[in-house]
Amino acid sequence: xxxxFTILSHELRSLLFxxxxxxxxxxxxxxxxxxFTGILENYTKTPQEAPPAAVFFQLFWLPxxxxxxxxxxxxxxxxxxxxxxxxxxxxxxxxxEVVLGKFVASYVLYLLxxxxxxxxxxxxxxxxxxxxxxxxxxxxxxxxxIAVSGLLFIAVGIFASAMTRxxxxxxxxxCTMLIGLILGLRYAADLAxxxxxxxxxxxxxxxxxxxxxxxxxxxxxxxxxRQIIFYFSGATLALIFSILGVEAKLLQG
Numbered sequence: 001x002x003x004x005f006t007i008l009s010h011e012l013r014s015l016l017f018x019x020x021x022x023x024x025x026x027x028x029x030x031x032x033x034x035x036f037t038g039i040l041e042n043y044t045k046t047p048q049e050a051p052p053a054a055v056f057f058q059l060f061w062l063p064x065x066x067x068x069x070x071x072x073x074x075x076x077x078x079x080x081x082x083x084x085x086x087x088x089x090x091x092x093x094x095x096x097e098v099v100l101g102k103f104v105a106s107y108v109l110y111l112l113x114x115x116x117x118x119x120x121x122x123x124x125x126x127x128x129x130x131x132x133x134x135x136x137x138x139x140x141x142x143x144x145x146i147a148v149s150g151l152l153f154i155a156v157g158i159f160a161s162a163m164t165r166x167x168x169x170x171x172x173x174x175c176t177m178l179i180g181l182i183l184g185l186r187y188a189a190d191l192a193x194x195x196x197x198x199x200x201x202x203x204x205x206x207x208x209x210x211x212x213x214x215x216x217x218x219x220x221x222x223x224x225x226r227q228i229i230f231y232f233s234g235a236t237l238a239l240i241f242s243i244l245g246v247e248a249k250l251l252q253g
Contacts, residue, residue, distance in 0.1 A: 001094045007101030015071070024070035028063045028113050035059050051135040053121065054219045057142035061182050064153055068178060069130050069171035071109055072157025072245075075102040076246060077170040085246070099158060099242050107154045138219040145218035151212065152230050152231045155176060155226045155238035162242040182211050 015021045039055050076099070079085035085098070119137060161167075165252035188206050207213075214227045 004097045011102050011105035020070045020202040023069045028067050031063050032117050048065040054138040068153045068157045069174040071106045072161050073167045073171040075166050076161040077167050095243050095246050103158045110150050145215050151235040155235035158214050159238045159242045162245040174220050185209050
């Protein structure tokens with residue numbers, strides 16, 4: 001992995017000079033500012049039991065659906081379209097180093113974008129002067145969930161980009177997989193057919209994969225190692241499939 005950091009630094013520079021990165025950043029901040037403003041408006045109308053941070057992270061999926069595809073769709077798809085990926089892999093660089101370098105670069109930027117939302121909570125505390133509005137428990141738990149779940153979301157985006165030469169197709173594929181992962185599993189858990197006795201193990205498995213439940217646990221200070229293993233193992237599998245996909249596409253020419 002001696003070439004990993006070289007690829008990582010190159011990818012970070014590429015992302016910082018990419019228009020899609022700034023589109024993702026602007027859209028992300030606009031959406032999250034709108035969400036945060038709406039939460040505060042609700043607090044001014046009626047008392048709320050949950051702190052603003054807990055409500056804020058409940059809508060994490062809104063920016064994820066467009067931010068992750070924008071950050072990852074060009075990572076491998078554009079390289080393959082331009083033919084630079086094949087050239088890069090003729091050097092003493094492994095496919096794993098290329099895929100991991102692109103993954104970590106996108107993940108770092110993903111974390112930086114979410115870290116920028118700390119400013120919302122700071123401004124709220126600065127002007128409200130009420131410590132109850134800045135409960136550190138949900139805030140720390142929420143950002144920890146963002147960091148852990150982001151591993152899987154970004155890996156899914158890299159996998160989508162590895163499957164095609166088109167950025168647009170990669171973006172649509174990534175968004176579709178994320179919708180299935182986040183909302184599809186939630187919908188599947190409510191299916192009446194899973195309540196049958198013979199399907200109880202499947203029901204239990206689907207329930208354990210509920211990402212919204214994972215978020216609720218994190219914001220309440222409940223850190224389940226099974227959930228962490230799920231995100232790490234899911235990200236690992238997605239990256240392995242990405243590496244295999246890139247190599248298979250290269251063999252096909």
